Amino acid sequence: MSGPFDDIANTVFADKAVLTESYHPETILERDEEIEAYSHALQDVLFGREPENIFVYGKAGLGKTAVTRYIIDELQKETETRPDADDLHIHTINCNGRTLFVILRTLVNDLLPEHASRFPKRGLGTGDAFDELYRQFDRIGGTHLAVFDEIDHLEDADTLLYELPRARSNGHVSNAKLGVIGISNDYTFRRTLSPKVKDTLMETEISFGPYDAKELRTILGHRAESAFVEGACDESAIAKAAALAAQDMGNARQALDLLRVGAELAERNGEMPVTDGHVETAREQVQRGRLENKIRDQTEHGQYILEAIANLQSRGAVPARSKEIQRTYEEVADAHAASPLSTLKSIQDHLSDLHMLGFLRRHGRNEGLSGGQYYEYELDLDPTIVLETRAEITAHTE
Ligand SMILES: Nc1ncnc2c1ncn2[C@@H]1O[C@H](COP(=O)(O)OP(=O)(O)O)[C@@H](O)[C@H]1O
Ligand SMILES: [Mg+2]
Incomplete structure (x- = not known):
């Protein structure tokens, strides 16, 4: 009897995993300058000094994460052979889809002794998490490098990037040295940071070009x-x-x-x-x-909002403020015979989720004292993909 797999005899792959996202290359090619800039910025660690803070930016897929992982591994190996270097502790966190509190809790849990109970999910706030974090840094001592990947997706990046680099000078930490590496897919993210944060984080900037x-x-x-x-x-x-x-x-x-x-x-x-x-x-x-x-993973209203922004984008009407997006969104919801969410706040919550998930680009605007601060949004992907995917979905559901 013949089985369904009988005909499948040959494969082109010797090791398919090498071509997948989860593979971590041991060799980094064509990034010599970036690697050199990185190693200069981190060389203080070898001599037991506080590391510089580093901001890495460039569009997605340009090797920022891969190069960072590589350089950190190399640094870790090198410090072990250097008598002046303190023990090096690396903490890498991807900020995409995480809140500041979750990030801090992850860091704290990473640092707590094995037998200690985990930092609670509820009941305590961001301030408590910072306090605990500082206590743990001091308890462990040595040098700590915190790598925040895709930090442009973190709503409260400013607080994090203000606090950590100043933990020593503000007297929160005395027995450990801290360095922060922020990695962003979006260069305009810098504009959303306060001037003080920019100064500290941008001690060293490394840009990744296409x-x-x-x-x-x-x-x-x-x-x-x-x-x-x-x-x-x-x-x-x-x-x-x-x-x-x-x-x-x-x-x-x-x-x-x-x-x-x-x-x-x-x-x-x-x-x-x-x-x-x-x-x-x-x-x-x-x-x-x-x-x-x-797109399919988004909630119904999340998808209407994406569709609305895609419509605006096709008309060249982006970046758009939440109020304009809301108007178009109401038309879209109407067209799908759904009742739209009524408050601007709920639209803004969706926008900030969609931004955090990487669908949207957000531009911070500041109109001085009178106009206040606000955000403008645009899609971070081709609008026709949104529109066509939406058309396919509605063809099957309506
Ligand atoms: N210079 C390089 N040498 C080898 N592999 C690379 C290089 N740059 C990128 N890659 C590979 O391309 C993919 C995307 O790189 P990644 O570091 O995740 O990009 P980014 O963090 O900038 O979005 C990964 O699979 C990574 O291993
Ligand atoms: Mg990356």
């Missing part, structure tokens, strides 16, 4: 060596994935996705080797797949 096609080819080529069975991936596939990603945003994550999905396609069709044609076919699937899923 990769060009040649650089992406090098990165992909290196991965392909271990990802594919000998001869299973044509050079043209690597060149294509690199070229497409370079044309777009110079995004290495996208280049890797294109190659992986192209290879999956070739494998499914029983076609070897993987060629540029497979990558080309994979292109649309890659761009859409992720976003569609993310």
Whole structure:
């Protein structure tokens, strides 16, 4: 009797994991300048001095997280051989989808002794969490580097970035040295910070620019060596994935996705080797797949708001204030025969959630004393994807 898997005999992959998001490369290519800037900024740690605070920025997929992980690992190894260096403790937190309180609680729990009870989820506030954090820093001593990745998604980044770098000078911590590394996908995030915070955090700024096609080819080529069975991936596939990603945003994550999905396609069709044609076919699937899923995961009203901003964006009416978004949102909800949320506050809550999840870009505006402070929003993705995904969803539900 034949089974459903009988026909599946050949694979193009020797180690597919190498092409996935969760893989951590041991070799970083084409980022020598950034690595050098990073090691200069962190060299104080080797001599037992307080580290500089570092702000790293650049669009998504440009290697910020990978380079940071690499440099931190190297620093950790190096400090162990340096007599002047204090014990180094690294705390890495991704801020996407987390509140300040959750971040502080995570940090505290990371530091508490094993047998101690965890910091409570309820009942205590941010101030208590800071106090406990400082107590733990002092108890443990040494040098602590706190890495806040995707910090542009944190609502209250200003408080965090004000407090931590000043913990020593403000007398909250005396027995430990602290350094902060903030990583942002959004350069305009800086504008939302108060001037004092900017000064301290920007002691060292490291910017990550887009990769060009040649650089992406090098990165992909290196991965392909271990990802594919000998001869299973044509050079043209690597060149294509690199070229497409370079044309777009110079995004290495996208280049890797294109190659992986192209290879999956070739494998499914029983076609070897993987060629540029497979990558080309994979292109649309890659761009859409992720976003569609993310959009589908949103609540009904979250999706109406996204649709409203996509409409505004198609008319060139962004960045837009929450009030304008609310008006368009009401039209969208009407069109779907739903009753809209009535308060501006509820729209603003949705906007801040959507921003935190990476759908929106937010620009802080300040109109001086009279106008006060407010935010303007725009989509951080192609509006047609939102509109088409929404059209597909409504075609199935209405
Ligand atoms: N210079 C590089 N060398 C090797 N791999 C890289 C490089 N830059 C990016 N990558 C890979 O591309 C993907 C996206 O990189 P990542 O560091 O997550 O980007 P970012 O944090 O800037 O969004 C990851 O899988 C990462 O391993
Ligand atoms: Mg990252």
